[in-house]
Amino acid sequence: QVQLVESGGGLVQAGGSLRLSCEASGVIFSRNAMAWHRQAPGKQRELVATITSDGITNYADSVKGRFTISRDNAKSTVYLQMNSLKPEDTAVYYCNARWFTSSWWGQGTQVTVSS
Secondary structure, three states, X not given: OOEEEEEOOEEEEOOXXXXXXXXXXXXXXXXXXXXXXXXXXXXXXXXXXXXOOOOOEEEOOOOOOOEEEEEEHHHOEEEEEEOOOOHXXXXXXXXXXXXXXXXXXXXXXXXXXEO
16 A cells, blocks of 8 residues: 655744655655645645656746755655745645556645745
């Protein structure tokens, strides 16, 4: 059974930093493309950042230069380092793993940025 468990969310002031973690189990982690998505209240879920099995990264324009996605295959964990946080980054952040047509989601972790 595939499980993705996020951690690291919380309350931070604008300009601060947080690092989210997502530990995977039940999958061959190194083969999976990983991603972080977020969903703010009243809005659709949006893609924040992706990282392929080869380590190639891609970011939404709104977070470029501020967020960094990385992975540690030995720990089956993907990270999202978030710097220079803004109130508009407030959302539930979800971890996603993909392998061909299969896709799995974590339960989400709340990030709240106060102004």
